[in-house]
Amino acid sequence: MGLPRFCIMNPVEGEREDRLGLKELEKKLLSLSVPMEGIQDFLIRMDRDYLSLYSPAEIADHIRMASRLDRDRPATLKIVSRRDRAYEITVVAFDYFSEFSILCGLLASFGLDIQAGNVHTFSDEEAPPARGGLAGPKRPAGRKIVDVFQTALVPGEQFDAERQQRLEEALVSLVRLLEQGRFNEARDRVNRHLIAHLSKAEVAEGALLQPLKVRFDNRRSGRWTLLDIHGKDTPGFLYAFSNALSLRGIYIHKVQIKNVGAEIQDRFYISDRRGRKIAGEREKKALRISAALIKQFTHFLVRSPDPTKAIAHFDQLLDKIIEEEKSSSMISFLKKRETLQLLARLFGTSDFLWEDFLRIQFENLLPLLDQYKGKKLRIGKEALRRDLRRELRKGAGLETRKRILNEYKDRELFRIDIKHLLEPSLTLTDFSQALTDLAEVVIQETEALCRADLTKRYGAPRLENGRPCPFAICGLGKLGGAELGYASDIELLFIYAGPGQTDGAEPIDNRFFFEKLAQQITHFITAKQEGIFHIDTRLRPYGNAGVLANPLVQLTAYYAPAGEAAPFERQSLIKLRWVAGDETLGREMEAHRDRFVYGEAPWDLKTAVDLRERQMNELVPRGKVNVKYSAGGLLDIEYAVQYLQIMHGRRHPALRTPHTLTALDQLRRLKILSKKRWIDFHEAYLFLRALIDALRIVRGHAKDLILPEVQSEEFTFLARRMGYGQRDWERGRKELEKEIQHHMSRTHADFVRLFVEKDKEGTSV
Secondary structure, three states: OOOOOOOEEEOOOOEEEOOOOOHHHHHHHHOOOOOHHHHHHHHHHOOHHHHHHOOHHHHHHHHHHHHOOOOOOOEEEEEEEEEOOEEEEEEEEEOOOOHHHHHHHHHHHOOEEEEEEEEEEOOOOOOOOOOOOOOOOOOOOOOEEEEEEEEEEOOOOOOOHHHHHHHHHHHHHHHHHHHOOOHHHHHHHHHHHHHHHHHHOOOOHHHHOOOOEEEEEOOOOOOOEEEEEEEEOOOOHHHHHHHHHHHOOOEEEEEEEEEEOOEEEEEEEEEOOOOOOOOOHHHHHHHHHHHHHHHHHHOOHHHOOOHHHHHHHHHHHHHHHHHOOOOHHHHHHHOOHHHHHHHHHHHOOOHHHHHHHHHOOHHHHHHHHHHOOOOOOOOOHHHHHHHHHHHHOOOOOHHHHHHHHHHHHHHHHHHHHHHHHHOOOOOHHHHHHHHHHHHHHHHHHHHHHHHHHHHHHHOOEEEOOOOEOOEEEEEEHHHHOOOOOOOOOEEEEEEEOOOEEEOOOOOOEHHHHHHHHHHHHHHHOOOOOOOOOOEEOOOOOOHHHOOOEEEHHHHHHHOOOOOOOOHHHHHHHHHOEEEEEOHHHHHHHHHHHHHHHOOOOOOOHHHHHHHHHHHHHHOOOOOOOEOOOOOOOHHHHHHHHHHHHHHHOOOOHHHOOOOHHHHHHHHHHOOOOOHHHHHHHHHHHHHHHHHHHHHHOOOOOOOOOEOOOOOOHHHHHHHHHOOOOOOOHHHHHHHHHHHHHHHHHHHHHHHHHHHOOOOOOOOOO
16 A cells, blocks of 8 residues: 555645655655554644655654654654764654753753754644743644754763763653643753853853844744844853743744854744734844843853752843833843843842842842942941931931831842852951941931930930930840841840939830830831841840840849849850940940859859750751751850850950950960860851851741752752852762861861860860
């Protein structure tokens, strides 16, 4: 039985071609163990150009590959070596959304540079073919693609039988994700592998920023828009560009790939989500802008800790820019190399900084990003106070000034955060001090505003002798120690001088006035989310059960050898430091701190060590590592220093400091710590503080202290956030793992020898 006569319909252009008179093709097709209706269906639904591009043997191969597709095998691959380090890659698969960009990214991640090729999709009138886009109609049963790529292996890469097998396995795995509708997961996986590959490649940034010519043609095709692109070829170009189209919701039906020297001359046949041409000038302009910028931005993702997070955030930014009527200044800014580097690092590091980015209006955002390099990380409290007061003068009324103060605080937090993030050469202490300066100025201005508001209503608070009643705010914890980091909370203690009442028309007792003042201050400073400038007052006497504001006499009675303060409260008082309000009253509280903390009362070391043991057992999930609470975590260092401060501070006033590193240096100077242990603690403290910041910066959540699994992608991205493995991701992961083990094991061993085992080294511990 011979091959039946049939016509080949080009369903796109609506033209017919006469019966194929190619005896060789007929012979090849008849030799296939494929049902005739399957052969006819394949040929009828393939586009017109297909038949003229391939030999009968190649067409028969494609049909054979297509006939093997089923639910368990949604894609097949054929690799033919054409010449030295050149390969023809044929992919036949079911058709899914985003598939073309996924394929291009996969090939690029294996070091295969696509130099030419053709992409074909089964035609179907029921729904638009779906080679690109994030979402859309389900694929009709049986729609398939035939993609043929002419590739060259980039220098330094290998493509032996094992690598070829891995490519096929990766292809099938990715297509299965697409079949399940998990487009973002498939894109994420390709993105990460490709960026890991590009990280090793040396690409001149000048080439990355070459302009891309994009031309639309709606005349040549009755159904699709032809999109011609001309530009400089760079590694992963097709993936970057097609991914940009997909992110903008563009469907890719067909592609003709052609390289002329170092120039690409590619043609895409595209439509929108509904299968319509790209006809509106606004649509074309938006597509030109976003496709070109995403294409360029993709190559700066090698600088990004998490490339997938970065490209998603960048695409959202483009959505917002395109919606703005006046976007030319922002687009010009985004074309700069420095901007792309900055945003790749910023967007791929932190979700909460990205949310800050979106919150800031464009008119404020451009100057902030453009000038951040020229502005010092720490500009000083006087400059901050001057700038904040200038802003506050623009508003009238307490609520308006509250909004202005918090907007200023958030902008400065963003500036300080990205300055430290993007310039890692800046020290941790400079970063902490910059945050502390901002916190103190914000607290001071808040106290003044809230106190003035209450005084208008109730009059000024006075002591029983008629003199003004002072009020002071002390910082505790990280604020008291000037050790704030990403997502640190603000621990405060409110103090007033003593009993009395206000001198207004409706006087109230001082205790009510200052309780109202403390309440108003805690609500005036708003936290963006838990942990970020969140006001914490739990370290006050009796914790949440106690009043917010306490008279000095009650505080001195509570924090006393015969008082009710628990041993851990004595230890926490080491960090107390005056930050706002009446300085004289604040210094009085500091003096009492020294008498209580460093007094003659014995320090119950056993109880303190038992508490540390309970933290390790009760606050760390089984099988996890908590960088703060686990053995060898940050608390081992902070508690070791604080234990020694209490034990030796009475004889050595230099130890009476709330600053951990200062106390550590004094312990070494006084030979209370040996040089080796001082080095151990000093290096581990800086490392663990940086590690905690790297964990918290993603979500801006103070409780993010658990290390990801070492083999996970999250751990790899953590390593990149800390600067490990910029070129070699796997090496970076191993280096970070080694550093963590080194510092935490050494720190805990020192802690145990100092406080758990009997010391055998004489006076130098």
